[in-house]
Amino acid sequence: MSTGTTKLDVVVSDVVPVNELVTRFHFRRRDGELLPTFSGGAHVVVEMRDGDRTRLNPYSLMGSPLDTREYTISVRRDDVGRGGSLFMHRSVNPGLEMVVSYPVNLFSLDLRAKKHLMLAGGIGITPFMAQTAQLAGSGGNFELHYTCRTASLGTYADVLQERYGRRVRLYHDDRDERIELDRLLSSQPLGTHLYVCGPTGMINWVRERAAALGWPAETVHYEHFAAPQPGLPFDVTLAVSGKTIRVGEQQSLLEAMEAAGVDPPYLCRGGVCGQCETNVVSYDGKFIHNDHWLSEEDHRSGCKIMPCVSRFEGKSLVLER
């Protein structure tokens, strides 16, 4: 993966079950040095060597950016996904040597903000763990609203409440508690920035309400990693490298290219950064676009695809790679 970020050789220093779905992983550098500093909202791409296949998944760093002795990530088990989270849960134990990328931040704080209003849903809490730690360390003004299915699935809710008290507000689906979004968005001081990370539906809802209530687009920030979805296998011809490859059911198109020795650039592997954008030379079939980078018009045109998350069904697909 020469085209991605610089790599860090790490060792798993701890594995901590957090609740029935989420497990936390701690990484230290194998050479004992400090890890690179990062900013709240950054992610790393974790390389998972699972037999003869390698998956590369992005996870938000959730430790304090002020402490770089270790990196911590939290992984939610996804029983119907492509197996990356299951691999982490089942096969990653303390002492395992792994490789992670340098941190990359596609969800950074706008430090001009007078106040940071954060909305988290479910596992979308992780980037806010680091952001709140960063802001708390520098006297920043923030408020966090966190929705989860049940109290026992409220990952880190207890930690956050203990650290930040009334700056954290919890909402439990099973108790029918809902963020009063319109009221919340209408009562913020001038200079507030809004951050949202959670399920797609939540992100869309928040962005849509914010726009309707007159929030300028540059004050609304969202983190929207789409995990690559499994799907039917399909064949692709790579016109530049002159190869034909098969994308397996549990593989992403990007992973299949990498397995064939073709290395498109990437940063997020989640359809948001735009790095892996690839031109379509010709196709006969239908695209399954899962990215948040291309415009709807691009999607309709059939000229471009983001191989980190998107798939294809049909007779033939030729890409300019």
Place this chain on the structure above:
Amino acid sequence: MGITFRKETFRDDFTFNNSPEHIRRFPFPFHEDSYMYAVNIEPHVVGPKGSVLENLIDVDEHYVAEMQDRALVLAEDPLRCQSLPHMTLAGWDLLELLMEQQALGYPEHFTLTRDGDRWRWINRPLGIDDTFTFGDTSTLPYGPMEYITRQSQGDFCILDQRDGNLWMDAGMVTTQADWSLDFDIGMNFFEWHAPVPLAHEKGIFVRALKFLTNIQQGKPARRLNWTMTINPRLDTSPENYHKWGPDRATVTPENLGDKVHLRVELQSFWRLPRSNGIVFPIRCYLIKMGELVTQPKWARRLHRVIRDLPEELATYKGLTRYRPTLVEWLSKLDDGSATSPGFGPD
């Protein structure tokens, strides 16, 4: 064994000179006998020993004199150093980067010791030994950016990244080639690049911006830029045009070897870890024609480059007035023989 720092000036009596070793390490910017504007960005990785790329942040024999010149500029015009309020964290990032790199590259001159957030910084050439708390501005005599850039060669622009754009929200700019921080502060990438000719097609800038916003931590990049300056004047700012502009009319064949300088800017681009900002150090290297032509290959090549430079570029770089005199002067050193490939002297 350490660097012997020169005592010299970049104003008034202009005693600036390069030692013979420094002439040979000059970052000559032409790899062939012609020049065309291009976005020539490459990874900023360590280069050959004895070159200006031996360390990623270069310190050379002009360090002390340049820092003295910077202090003079700032005393006259404090607006050459500005940092919008949200950029303080990026200032700490830059302080860390420059202290680390200078201490790494030149341990005989700089030492950084850290004990948690208690840091001690020793800068022997400037006689500084300060202990401070990282992150606490009240423990330094200046803001973090100003503090460290008063001790680092080159100009520094710190850019905030937001809304898919870069914003010039902080900087220390005292050695610039004709642009003004005070004018550009708060502008975004497209606004501050507005006046470059020949590269005006927006496409180049859109691609450059895309590249820059994707600069990653641990993977800096760099490019070279060049112009010419009359007299070894570091500060050729628009604010001071009345001081340096008229110099261009003073070039004669007799004084040219001493007066006309090739000015090369080594720009590098780094992602800052805590603030997620980007810093552009813009390091300026000067060499007078008399020094440059001690390397016959460079003399022949420079002659061909300047002679064949498209008119618009010559105007943009401000060479029009003395170009004929310069070409004539250099032509005497060009026997027409081929030049070897690459930048370096033979």
